[in-house]
Every structure is written in C-alpha cells, then in structure tokens.
Amino acid sequence: MDELRRIDLNLLLTLHALLAERHVTRAALRLHKSQPAISHALAQLRAHFDDPLLVRRDGRMALTPRAQALVDPLGEALGTLNGLLREEQFDPAAARRRFRLTLSDYSARIILPPLVRYVRRHAPGIDLAVSQASRDAMLAQLVDGEVDIALGIFPDRPETVHVQDLFQEEFISLADKATLPAKGGLGLEEFLERPHVKLALRPDSYDEIEKALGALGLQRHIAVALPHWSAAVELIAGTDLILTAASRTTGAMQPHKALRRFKPPFALPSFSYQQAWHVRRQDDPGHRWLREAVLACSQPSG
Template sequence: MDELRRIDLNLLLTLHALLAEKHVTRAALRLHKSQPAVSHGLAQLRAHFDDPLLVRRDGQMALTPRALSLIEPLAEALGTLNGLLAAQQFDPAAAQRRFRLTLSDYSARLILPPLVRYVRRHAPGIDLAVSQASRDAMLAQLVDGEVDVALGIFPDRPDTIHVQDLFAEEFISLADKSTLPPKGGLTLDEFLRRPHVKLALRPDSHDEIERALGELGLQRHIAVALPHWSAAVELIAGTDLILTAASRTSGAMASHKALRRFKPPFALPSFSYQQAWHARRDDDPGHRWLRDAIFACSQPGGG
C-alpha cells in the first residue's frame, strides 16, 4: 500500500491514455483535459517510474520498454478498480454509460441494428462507440482495455479472453446466375478459373478459405479484395466474379434477382460467430447486461 500513497490515482488514468495514444495531445482529447495538464501528468509519471515512458523515435513518439510492460497490468488494475467502485446493481433504464464495441461490416449489418433498437428501448442513457479492426487487433484491444466487446471469430485467443457463441455459420458462394449452369454450382476447376472477391480488412490476410484451398495445394485468383460486406454483394451482379462468404451474407440478395447462391466445390468448415471480452469484465453488472443484450439481438427475432 505504500506505493499507492505515493501517487495520485488520477495519474493512472493519464498513464492509460498516454500508453494507448502515444501522443500527449491525443491523450488530452481522450481525457477531456488540457494539453498542459497532461504534459504535467506525464512529468509526474516519469518521476514516479524513473523512466521517460514516451520518447521521440524516428520522427514520432514511441513507448519505452518500461512503458510497454505497464500496458496489460495497468488495464487489469483499472478494470478491477472500476468493478470495485461500480454499483453492484445495474439498472439499465437509469444507467449513464458508454460501451466500446469493435465489429466487422458483417455484424454491423446483422447485429448492430437490433442492438441499437434494444438499447434505445431499455437503456436510453447508454451510448455505443463502434470501431472496426482485424481479428488480431480486436484481441489486442480487448487485452489493452481499449474496447469492451468484440464480435467475430476467435479460434486462437489468450486465456484472458472469454467468448460466447452467438450463432452457427457456414460458407456459401454467390455469383451472377447468368454465369452459372442452369442447375447446381461449379466444379472445383471451374471455380478456380473464375476471378474472386475476397472479404478482408487486410488484402493479404490468410483466411479460412485460403487455408482450406492451401491444404489442397490450390489457390484462387483474387480480383477484388475489400473489407465491406454489403458492398461486396453489390459487385457481383453483371460480372463473372464469385464471392464466398458467411451464409447470412446472402440476405442482401433480396434486391439482386440476378444472383444465385451455391455450395463451394470444396470442403469448408462451419464456424461459430462469437462475442469476446476480457476476463476482467466478467463481474461487471453493466457489461453482463450488454453481453446478454448482444446475445439476445443475435438470435432469430431478437431485439
């Protein structure tokens, strides 16, 4: 406890913002404080830890090794303190809180609309801040305490990240029906001869489809790679392109009479779409309410 007496606990919030932003001005904006106040806080933190924490390197600010070592334990400590100080009963109708979600274009289309309606109906004082990131970045943000919940597929994750299955999914392929046989789909050779649309935040990422083809010693030609699920469906009509994606993608086909779905001509595993959070949030009543709301809104007729 002696160390706690030596530091103003508000400085820990300043430290958390500086570690996340790596920039004094952005940290000040995040904390709703003036830049001089955050600069003064940084000076106090440097004295306390006997380390510069934030240094200029190659024209930009970077964290020192000591600062990097503080990221995870600080996030865990602040999460624990927040849970300790939070009211044990959570009244959604009276709550004033902001939750940070990270999710893909896919879940933004499927889950976010019913979730927003649910929140506005049951907890109008709760705000949602939504961002988009790659799977690896989502996990890093959860570990660092940057987001509260991530939606996606998380087969490989740290032990500190907990997940809940929301619904089962499978892959289907979509193409303009004029480029397909009158009945059925394509053979594997025909499939590989065609150009493809790939859904990914990073065009060079190696996703489940590439891995399945790679195990067969095969690869497809990616003519268009983009991160936008809704836009991908719009690209298919009137072209020879093929889109292979989660089956619920085909819900956007209602306005595209020219499209037809078919089964990919090679084995692709089914998967569970999930919500993920850090273990430090398990006992937070408000966070539990949010997770329950997300689960309910992901079910048929939910929200």
C-alpha cells in the first residue's frame, strides 16, 4: 500500500484514458476535463513512473514499452475498484440525459421510429440528437467523442471501437414492373445496360455493389446518385431506372404499386448491420441501456 500513498488515484484514471486513447485531447474528452489539465497530469505521471509513457512516432503518439506493460494490469485493477464502488442500477424512467447518434437514411427509416417510441415510453427524460455522416466520418466522430453510437456497416474500424451485429441484411433490386419481364427479373447483360440509382452520401464512393461488380471486371452506369432512400424510390416509377439497396428498405415501396423487387443478377454477399461505440462508453450504464434498446428496436416485427 505504500506505493498507493505516493500517487493520487485520479491520476490512474487519467493514465488509463491516455493509454486507451493515445491522445491528450481525446483523453480530455473521455474524462470531461480540459486539455491543459490532462497535459499537467501526464507530466506528473511521467515523473512518477520515470518514463515518458507517450512518445511521438511517425507523426502519431505511441506507448513506450513501460506504458504498454501497464495497459492490462491497470485496466483490471480499475475494473475491480469500479465494481466495488458501482452506483445503483441505471433507472431509465428517472434518467435525464442526451445521447448523440449518427446514422444513415436507411437506419433513420428502419430503426429510429421504433427507437424513439421505445425511449418515449420507457425513458422520457432521455433526448436523442441525430446526425448523418459517411462511414469514415462516423468512426472518426466515435473516436473523437463527438457521438455516442453509430449505426451502419463497419468492416474496418479502430481497435478502440466496439461493434454489435443488429441483424443480417441482403441486397434487392427495384424497378418499374412495366420495364421488366412478365415474371422474374433481369439477366446480367440487361441489368448493366439499364441506368441505375445509387444511394450514397458521396456520389463517387466505392460501395459494396461497385466492389462486387468490380471483382467481375464490370461496372454499372449511375444515372442518379443521392443520399436519401425515400427520394430514390420516388424516382423509379415511370422510368427505366434500377435501384439496388438493402432489402428492409423495400417496406417504403408498398404505396408504389408500379414497382417490383427482384434478385440482382450477380452475387452480392449479405452483410451485418451494426451499432458501434467507443470503448470509453463500454461500461456506462446509461449507454448500455441505450445499446440494448437499439438492439431490441432493430429486430424485424412479426
């Protein structure tokens, strides 16, 4: 216990954040402290351990061997201590809090409505602030502490970002039924001869559909590129356009009797739709409640 008397335990919390974030500003965001305060704490930690702990390498901050050796035992020790001091279970009915979510037009249509109803019913004091961003921007916002949860597809992500699969999805194509054969869909050649609508925040993005066609040495002609699913559906009726998108969004086509869905004439792998959050939020009881709510509201009805 003599060593504990020589250090302020708050410094250990700062050290844990610095080791996880490897960045003074992000550690400050994680701890809700100012950057100068974290810089001062880092100077104290360096003096205590007689080691720089964080050093600049190839333009980025990296852990020294001494700091790397502290990661696991420090995390375990703080986790044990946190268990001893844990507050009462999170009470959503009494909570007063604001969570920031970033999601696409797709999840705004599929997940957000049932989630808002769930929150209003079980946690009326919780507010949701929703924004939209590209996949890369979502991950950057999670790392920088700008948002609490991101919804999307995250095959490549930083090690500090955790994900949970919400459901499996597959692609389906839509077109005006007057432009399709009486039964079935289109062959690959006919499919590629037709103009296409692309759903993307950036018109020049190389998404899963383009990757699958590219692997075959093929490409489609994008006649219209836009970020909004609902508008995309409105564009198709009465035209020769084809829209290929996630299948659960086709619920929006019910009022459009002129449209028909069909299977794309080339292999498109199914994918997991996910929620993502930064490790700093992992053990936050309120955040855990929201993640469970998102999962519950993502399941297909019926």
